[in-house]
Amino acid sequence: MTSLPTPLVLIGPMAAGKSHLGHHFAKRYGLDFVDADHVIEAQHGPIPALFTAHGQQHFRDIEAGVVADLLADNRYWNAVISLGGGAPMTPAVQELLAGHTVIYLEVDEVTVRPRITGNRTRPMLQPDPERRWREILDERRDTYERLATIRLDGTGHRRIGSLVQQLHKALTEQRRDATA
Numbered sequence: 001m002t003s004l005p006t007p008l009v010l011i012g013p014m015a016a017g018k019s020h021l022g023h024h025f026a027k028r029y030g031l032d033f034v035d036a037d038h039v040i041e042a043q044h045g046p047i048p049a050l051f052t053a054h055g056q057q058h059f060r061d062i063e064a065g066v067v068a069d070l071l072a073d074n075r076y077w078n079a080v081i082s083l084g085g086g087a088p089m090t091p092a093v094q095e096l097l098a099g100h101t102v103i104y105l106e107v108d109e110v111t112v113r114p115r116i117t118g119n120r121t122r123p124m125l126q127p128d129p130e131r132r133w134r135e136i137l138d139e140r141r142d143t144y145e146r147l148a149t150i151r152l153d154g155t156g157h158r159r160i161g162s163l164v165q166q167l168h169k170a171l172t173e174q175r176r177d178a179t180a
């Protein structure tokens with residue numbers, strides 16, 4: 001049994017490092033890790049193809065269903081769950097997140113730029129990844145902040161081990177504050 005308030009749900013913009021952090025945190029603390037984007041792709045095929053064939057709304061409906069299934073599935077109650085960048089914008093997902101530990105991995109444009117420059121596969125970032133990333137974060141920032149129970153600074157070139165430690169410290173402090 002873990003003393004961590006699982007499941008831990010990671011949210012934040014595209015390429016923030018949610019999957020990277022989720023994988024490493026889960027490994028360090030003996031939790032499972034599941035990535036909602038990967039589950040969607042396993043069930044429905046590549047995300048870019050879903051956008052092309054059926055449009056964004058169809059993708060959002062599938063995404064909300066997958067998030068609902070993951071949060072209801074007791075196999076993931078001891079897991080770190082990474083959500084796609086746009087999932088928290090869907091009202092049904094916002095309702096599902098209530099009462100959960102929601103970690104917003106905050107990054108800036110400078111941190112993310114090398115991870116997205118020239119990207120031609122992410123549907124939401126076309127045709128100009130850097131400009132679109134900025135615009136989308138401006139639209140989503142308030143929602144990320146509102147849903148978060150923990151905000152984690154993922155800016156700069158921090159080593160993953162240090163981010164993992166920082167998250168563990170924030171979770172421990174949150175628990176202490178809740179029981180004080």
Ligand SMILES: Nc1ncnc2c1ncn2[C@@H]1O[C@H](COP(=O)(O)OP(=O)(O)OP(=O)(O)O)[C@@H](O)[C@H]1O
Pocket residue numbers: 012013014015016017018019020021037082083084085115157158159160163
């Ligand atoms: N702390 C970090 N230091 C260096 N590179 C990182 C770090 N975190 C993530 N990366 C790299 O940045 C890229 C994006 O990371 P990741 O896939 O984890 O982001 P994400 O938030 O899950 O994005 P999305 O779900 O939108 O695809 C990956 O190539 C990853 O290896």
Ligand SMILES: O=C(O)C1=C[C@@H](O)[C@@H](O)[C@H](O)C1
Pocket residue numbers: 013014037047083084085086087122123124
């Ligand atoms: O931010 C977004 O809207 C997205 C982020 C990715 O994780 C994928 O879920 C998809 O490419 C859409």
Ligand SMILES: [Mg+2]
Pocket residue numbers: 018019020035037082083
């Ligand atoms: Mg990811």
